[in-house]
Amino acid sequence: YQFQVLVPTETSRGGATSLLGKTTFSATSELAGATFTVTVNLVDRYWNRMPPGFNSTFALSSDDPNDRLAQMGNFTTVNGQALSTGAFLVTQATTTGWVIRASTASGDPYLAGESTRFKVFPSPPSNMVALLGPQQQVDGVGVTGLPAIEIAGEFITVRLRAVDPGFNFTPTVNKTGIRLTSDDGFAQSSWTLTMTDGVAVASIPLRTAGIRSFTITDQSGTPPLLAGTVSSTFTMVASNPTRLRVLVPSETG
DSSP: OEEEEEOTTOOBOTTOGGGTTBSOSOOOOEETTOOEEEEEEEEOTTOOBOOTTOOOEEEEEESOTTOOGGGGOEEEOBTTEEEEEEEOOOSOEEEEEEOEEEEESSOOSOBOEEOOOEEEEOOOOOEEEEEETTOEEETTTEEESOOOOEETTSEEEEEEEEEOTTOOBOTTOOEEEEEEEESOTTSOSOEEEEEBTTEEEEEEEOOOOEEEOEEEEEOSOOSSOOBOEEOOOEEEEOOOOOOOOOOOTTOOO
């Protein structure tokens, strides 16, 4: 016996061994983070669904490294079938796609099953991430890496990327009116950026040494409005000495 995994647009067809017991290998694509139904059947070697009385407990997994399928727990078939209505994948895969697997969670001697490979596209853009220095945006994860130490007075490259709720890059956003501010009270009060194909880049000089960060908000008024974000904090150190400062009593540096 084995598990058969069906994703949307697929239905079971017992005896169709060349199609692994399915009506088609053409599964529909899904959106990252959007739920869909996974049907798992307990079948024989010819892909015939087992009659009442043959049941097993299984768990779902996938090759999406960021999936949340384990959080759904285990499922038990009823009359040889179980429907998992709240399944979703996190990370976009627009070229190679992902598969969903069902494998025993009870130790039953049933072979694991694997769905047809299907593509996952980003959900509508909803957020921004801010990247400093060597930081990277990773689909399904967010911002990785640590920012570099910066020097007062030198330009800092700030990269903004539009993402969906699961931090998948969405290259469809084009707008002007992205506002960037810093917590440096002696720097320029704000900068206005333009986002093209989901990306905005700015070179920002700050003045005051210390622990700093940037705040980004969407002031464009143009849909889709993106939720604001705050960059990672970074250390800004003093520049090379260029002058002497003289303090008299009651003055502080």
